Amino acid sequence: METDKLMRIYQLLYDRYGPQKWWPADGRFEVIIGAILTQNTNWKNVEKAILNLKQANAMTPTSLHIMEPECLAQLIRPAGYYNIKAQRLKNFLNFLFTEYDGEVDRLETIPTDQLRNQLLAIKGIGAETADSILLYAYNREVFVVDTYTCRIFFRHLLIEPEGGYEQVRYFFESSLPDDSDLFNEYHALLVQAGKEYCKPKAKCNGCPLEKLPHEIDPLAY
DNA sequence: GACCAGGCACATC
DNA sequence: GATGTGCATGGT
Numbered sequence A: 001m002e003t004d005k006l007m008r009i010y011q012l013l014y015d016r017y018g019p020q021k022w023w024p025a026d027g028r029f030e031v032i033i034g035a036i037l038t039q040n041t042n043w044k045n046v047e048k049a050i051l052n053l054k055q056a057n058a059m060t061p062t063s064l065h066i067m068e069p070e071c072l073a074q075l076i077r078p079a080g081y082y083n084i085k086a087q088r089l090k091n092f093l094n095f096l097f098t099e100y101d102g103e104v105d106r107l108e109t110i111p112t113d114q115l116r117n118q119l120l121a122i123k124g125i126g127a128e129t130a131d132s133i134l135l136y137a138y139n140r141e142v143f144v145v146d147t148y149t150c151r152i153f154f155r156h157l158l159i160e161p162e163g164g165y166e167q168v169r170y171f172f173e174s175s176l177p178d179d180s181d182l183f184n185e186y187h188a189l190l191v192q193a194g195k196e197y198c199k200p201k202a203k204c205n206g207c208p209l210e211k212l213p214h215e216i217d218p219l220a221y
Numbered sequence B: 001g002a003c004c005a006g007g008c009a010c011a012t013c
Numbered sequence C: 001g002a003t004g005t006g007c008a009t010g011g012t
Helices: A003-017 A028-037 A043-055 A061-066 A069-075 A082-100 A104-109 A112-120 A127-138 A147-155 A165-175 A180-197
Strands: none
Touching (some): A003 A165, A003 A180, A028 A043, A028 A104, A028 A127, A043 A069, A061 A082, A069 A082, A082 A104, A104 A127, A112 A127, A127 A165, A147 A180
């Protein structure tokens, strides 16, 4: 049904930007940490926080698990919301050590739906963060919906503004081939296009999708 | 100085 | 169920 349209959009984005090779991280654990740190935050700031953790030899489950929350908060300070994010990281690590002995690889064998529910039960991990972890750390066939995804697709009249997260996710997952590599690139390309052309209060001249049907008033979303 | 960033939980109506 | 608010640094 919507498959052709979605693949055409994918192709337009891919032609413009090429492969994005996400997630920009060194290993599974770092993907998870980055997914929490990047909540409502510029990735450049997250990189500074991750560098701090690495320089403190703290980018391991054990060292983060035993670290004082105040110390962790100071290390991740550049990523913003550092107190709340330190707690969120701790919540994940408590889960990891309680349920899986602190081994991220042991999540590999858990069925996707079950793992998703376990992640969502952790305070501080919402739908987008859980799905980022599932797709980018565990290669599961889960489409990550974020602000840019909604904004771009709403402006191009492809989704309803009142469609919630799960509706939009279903729209992509049911229309696209069940391919985690495709989901991976697609989301990354939408973020790239969004950063450049789909700001909240700006028109998007030059956007790779500008020839598609388009909502005229960019302030609408 | 204003605006924005790869959200989420919680309060209140 | 919808809507509003706090959380915070750093780049443009």
